[in-house]
Amino acid sequence: MLDVLYIDDIEQAGALLKPVRVELLKRMAEPTTCSQLASELGEVSQKLYYHVKVLERAGLVEKVSERRVGGIMEGLYQAVARSYWLSPELVGRIGGQQPARDLLSLGYVLSLAEELQRDIGLLAAGSDEQIPSAGLMARIELRDDAERAAFLRDLQQTVQSLAERYGARDGAQPGPGSSHAFRLMLACYPDPNPAAPAPRPADA
Secondary structure, eight states: OEEEEEEOOHHHHHHHOSHHHHHHHHTOSSOBOHHHHHHHHTOOHHHHHHHHHHHHHTTSEEEEEEEEETTEEEEEEEESEEEEEEOGGGTOOTTSOOOOOOTTSHHHHHHHHHHHHHHHHHHHTTOOSOOOOOOOOOOOOOOSHHHHHHHHHHHHHHHHHHHHHHSOSTTOOOOTTOTTOOOOOOOOOOOSOTTSOOOOOOOO
């Protein structure tokens, strides 16, 4: 079973986006039958069989085995992934491509978040291997415009120093499939829940 199935096909996304099918996926971490699902949900087996087959055709679940129950063969189905991520590009930007945003705008942070989600989804999709990565989170408090400007200046200098220190060596750019090439993204935005405890820095 995959950790993540990244969905960037609109028909595949359409097969997923029904409450009953989402509920079925949550109950299919282990192989199960339509009759078992019907018993758990208090539904008719034939109705759930239809939804399971839609999910199967979309590649969201798979039949892993069969067993004989009485005089019929009953399929056992399992979700293909532990989580399902929908690509932001399924809808895209209304009105077409937007002009480049100011680095200090929330819109630019949103663009970075969409790019990060796409990258992580593509890395995780189809791979059961441990992927080297790191995640950092910190909470800061800036008192005024002058301090915000100083923080931004320090941040830019720090990132530039890291880029110069760990950038491509000898003018050689790593290939697109190189395991030694990493991407670094940083986002800073107002805390939407300032009353919450500050998160502890952690590696992922």
